[in-house]
Amino acid sequence: MPARRLPKTLAPWREVLASAERESWFPLIFDRSVPAEAEAMDELMNDGEVVYIHDMLEAQLKDLVRSRTPSKNYTDDEVAQEIERLLDGQTPQNYGRWAFYPWSRRMVHLLPPDSFTELRSDRNRNKITSEEQARLRKIKIALAGLSVGNAVAVTLALEGVFGELRLADFDTLDLSNMNRIRCAVHHLGLNKAIIAARQIFEQNPYANLVLFTDGVTPENIGEFIDGTGPGDRVDIVIDECDSIQIKLKLREEARARRLPVLMETSDRGMLDIERFDLEPDRPILHGLVGNVTSDQVNSLPPPARLGLILQIAGLHTISPRLAASLLELNLTLKGFSQLGSDVTLGGATTTTAVRRLALGMPLASGRVYIDVSGQLAEVTSPPLPDLSHPRRLREIGEVRELVQYAIMAPSHGNDQPWRFEYGDGVLRVFHDTERGGGGRDEIGRHWALVAIGGALANLQIAAGVKGREANIQLFPAKQDPSLVAEVRLGLRAGGPADDPLFEEIPRRNTNRGLGTRAHLSPVHVQALTAAARDSGAKLQLCTDRALLGELGQLIGEAERLRLLTPSLHGPTMRQIRWTEAEAHDTQDGIRVEALAVTPMDFAAFQLLRSTDVAKVLRDTNGGRLLMMSSVQALASSAAVGLLTIPGQSPTALVRGGQAMQQLWLTASALGVAIHPMNTLIDMFARVERFHGAGFDKREIQRFLEMRERFTRAFTVALADVEILLFRLSYADPAPLRTLRRPVDAVFSAPLPEKKSP
Ligand SMILES: Cc1cc2nc3c(=O)[nH]c(=O)nc-3n(C[C@H](O)[C@H](O)[C@H](O)COP(=O)(O)O)c2cc1C
Numbered sequence: 001m002p003a004r005r006l007p008k009t010l011a012p013w014r015e016v017l018a019s020a021e022r023e024s025w026f027p028l029i030f031d032r033s034v035p036a037e038a039e040a041m042d043e044l045m046n047d048g049e050v051v052y053i054h055d056m057l058e059a060q061l062k063d064l065v066r067s068r069t070p071s072k073n074y075t076d077d078e079v080a081q082e083i084e085r086l087l088d089g090q091t092p093q094n095y096g097r098w099a100f101y102p103w104s105r106r107m108v109h110l111l112p113p114d115s116f117t118e119l120r121s122d123r124n125r126n127k128i129t130s131e132e133q134a135r136l137r138k139i140k141i142a143l144a145g146l147s148v149g150n151a152v153a154v155t156l157a158l159e160g161v162f163g164e165l166r167l168a169d170f171d172t173l174d175l176s177n178m179n180r181i182r183c184a185v186h187h188l189g190l191n192k193a194i195i196a197a198r199q200i201f202e203q204n205p206y207a208n209l210v211l212f213t214d215g216v217t218p219e220n221i222g223e224f225i226d227g228t229g230p231g232d233r234v235d236i237v238i239d240e241c242d243s244i245q246i247k248l249k250l251r252e253e254a255r256a257r258r259l260p261v262l263m264e265t266s267d268r269g270m271l272d273i274e275r276f277d278l279e280p281d282r283p284i285l286h287g288l289v290g291n292v293t294s295d296q297v298n299s300l301p302p303p304a305r306l307g308l309i310l311q312i313a314g315l316h317t318i319s320p321r322l323a324a325s326l327l328e329l330n331l332t333l334k335g336f337s338q339l340g341s342d343v344t345l346g347g348a349t350t351t352t353a354v355r356r357l358a359l360g361m362p363l364a365s366g367r368v369y370i371d372v373s374g375q376l377a378e379v380t381s382p383p384l385p386d387l388s389h390p391r392r393l394r395e396i397g398e399v400r401e402l403v404q405y406a407i408m409a410p411s412h413g414n415d416q417p418w419r420f421e422y423g424d425g426v427l428r429v430f431h432d433t434e435r436g437g438g439g440r441d442e443i444g445r446h447w448a449l450v451a452i453g454g455a456l457a458n459l460q461i462a463a464g465v466k467g468r469e470a471n472i473q474l475f476p477a478k479q480d481p482s483l484v485a486e487v488r489l490g491l492r493a494g495g496p497a498d499d500p501l502f503e504e505i506p507r508r509n510t511n512r513g514l515g516t517r518a519h520l521s522p523v524h525v526q527a528l529t530a531a532a533r534d535s536g537a538k539l540q541l542c543t544d545r546a547l548l549g550e551l552g553q554l555i556g557e558a559e560r561l562r563l564l565t566p567s568l569h570g571p572t573m574r575q576i577r578w579t580e581a582e583a584h585d586t587q588d589g590i591r592v593e594a595l596a597v598t599p600m601d602f603a604a605f606q607l608l609r610s611t612d613v614a615k616v617l618r619d620t621n622g623g624r625l626l627m628m629s630s631v632q633a634l635a636s637s638a639a640v641g642l643l644t645i646p647g648q649s650p651t652a653l654v655r656g657g658q659a660m661q662q663l664w665l666t667a668s669a670l671g672v673a674i675h676p677m678n679t680l681i682d683m684f685a686r687v688e689r690f691h692g693a694g695f696d697k698r699e700i701q702r703f704l705e706m707r708e709r710f711t712r713a714f715t716v717a718l719a720d721v722e723i724l725l726f727r728l729s730y731a732d733p734a735p736l737r738t739l740r741r742p743v744d745a746v747f748s749a750p751l752p753e754k755k756s757p
Contacts, residue, residue, distance in 0.1 A: 145241030151347030170215030269370030411451035453657015464497035515729025537659030552634035556627025567694030
């Protein structure tokens with residue numbers, strides 16, 4: 001079969017139609033401004049040969065007008081005027097060309113060749129300038145082998161990188177080719193050169209192709225490279241064929257004519273470049289095949305031929321998978337292993353190399369590996385963006401603000417037994433044992449955990465209002481009991497919460513002032529009980545006046561003993577800040593003025609600073625005066641409350657602290673004054689839970705009797721733990737606010753070392 005060339009005239013169109021199914025490979029192009037062609041087209045239409053008509057000429061014209069002057073903002077009228085100008089008196093119907101594709105029976109209306117080419121390549125600019133594009137359109141290329149070659153041919157056409165393309169392949173498409181040749185199932189059984197031609201013409205009906213459907217043979221190789229006459233020689237030879245003989249032959253002929261040869265191997269993205277145009281003495285295939293010539297190849301035994309293939313592929317450079325599959329050839333594998341991705345890449349690299357050759361850009365002989373898989377395997381991650389500034393700072397700032405709210409929580413003796421550390425997106429909350437509850441001070445830790453629970457409640461409320469969800473895990477590390485909680489701050493579903501308790505966080509305080517004796521409003525009873533219950537705790541309220549009197553006695557007695565018992569005297573006194581200066585110095589503890597409500601209390605406290613005075617009073621079972629303030633306080637109150645929570649564990653204490661805070665903030669919102677009077681339950685805990693530490697037998701016995709009397713007001717299940725005993729009243733605001741240590745004394749967020757670039 002001779003080379004197939006485009007007919008110069010329309011004359012053979014009936015023949016083309018006759019063999020359309022398997023043989024047709026180019027479109028018939030009608031110029032209706034030529035009467036004979038209009039007539040032929042009409043005939044074709046009237047014969048019913050055309051099944052689909054695509055007429056998008058108007059859109060192409062508009063696109064052309066706009067792309068010619070992109071800076072101009074055309075109105076629709078102006079575009080219409082420009083189109084009129086382009087039509088130059090012709091009817092749209094007769095303007096441009098009609099391309100008929102015999103294999104699909106489509107008739108497509110298109111711009112005439114020049115403007116079609118101009119518009120089709122418009123978006124290449126200026127990666128490829130118009131001037132370069134024009135040069136590329138003069139290039140003639142001979143491409144042998146249309147498996148990998150299909151991707152090359154179609155990409156060359158896509159980019160407009162040839163003036164004439166000669167396509168050679170004798171083979172027809174098998175289904176097993178379709179893993180790498182981008183074509184359609186209706187192409188099965190068709191010659192691969194014809195398939196490529198159809199695909200190219202469907203992109204560009206004006207393309208100039210010559211087909212060698214017998215493939216490259218020793219007989220036609222002259223015509224394949226030299227064309228039909230002087231000046232018809234190709235500029236570049238591309239080898240994508242399988243035959244070693246033809247591979248060598250192509251190079252022998254190309255080298256003799258000083259033509260560059262390109263070959264893409266679809267393995268590790270290897271592109272082989274032989275610049276015989278510049279180096280006519282360069283050995284074929286860089287000397288990899290030694291002195292073997294194309295004539296000798298077919299006489300070599302099959303193992304030697306396989307050896308040649310391996311040498312050409314590059315024994316030491318082919319991918320291990322290809323090497324292994326070559327050894328399986330004709331045993332467990334029918335052909336070379338090739339992947340669609342590799343072949344597609346080959347189209348891209350070869351087209352780029354052609355462009356460089358054609359435009360005279362540097363391109364040396366040799367092999368280049370555009371090894372996508374290998375390069376992907378070696379991707380190294382750039383260092384993570386340094387979050388320390390400013391995002392991390394902002395994040396730390398947000399967490400620091402939440403901690404500021406946390407530390408507004410109350411604590412026993414205002415000892416603020418907490419420490420916060422932020423890192424890796426986790427806020428760790430520690431019990432600062434140096435501030436109380438360290439070592440064997442079990443009761444100290446008991447109240448410290450309650451206080452930390454209060455701080456966590458504040459943190460959670462503040463986080464919600466700031467649009468964060470605080471996920472709290474209690475005691476996450478068994479080996480470190482000082483780590484009370486890990487808090488992870490995520491984004492809150494539904495955005496910032498509207499929590500009225502948030503505003504109470506800074507307002508809430510201990511109010512030891514005397515109350516109005518007003519009864520507790522039932523609404524307030526309900527709200528406070530619910531607040532405790534919702535936090536998993538239980539609130540009992542005692543409002544009975546007689547019982548309140550009894551409780552006053554009990555609490556007063558506990559207070560008296562606290563001040564007189566040697567082991568408690570010291571710690572109690574250490575909580576007290578005797579002057580304003582002292583309070584500002586430590587930013588913790590309680591001002592004596594806040595504790596001693598009456599001048600008599602004040603005098604008593606001053607006297608009791610001396611352990612000697614305390615000892616005498618204790619020895620003489622004196623100091624009844626010290627009970628007075630509690631008795632008086634209770635008489636002014638609306639109720640006494642006892643908050644308990646199920647469980648005895650450290651977790652229960654923290655939960656109890658959270659409930660306490662919810663309750664206290666609720667009371668604050670209701671205008672109910674809270675005055676914790678925990679000394680009594682502190683003593684009970686010492687006796688019942690911590691072996692009566694610090695008390696003598698007589699005192700222990702005394703406390704057990706007091707527990708009896710206490711149960712007249714409150715029942716406490718054995719499995720529950722007492723968190724807060726307090727009086728509730730309607731009273732004037734407390735005149736003094738307790739201080740807190742500054743947030744930066746308790747909060748740290750180590751910044752990661754700033755890496756030098
Ligand atoms: C567990 C616990 C027990 C407390 N016990 C008493 C107490 O027995 N007597 C008292 O006057 N205040 C007590 N308080 C109140 C604290 O002294 C007070 O919360 C702290 O000084 C901070 O002051 P503020 O509540 O006004 O912020 C207790 C607080 C907590 C959290």
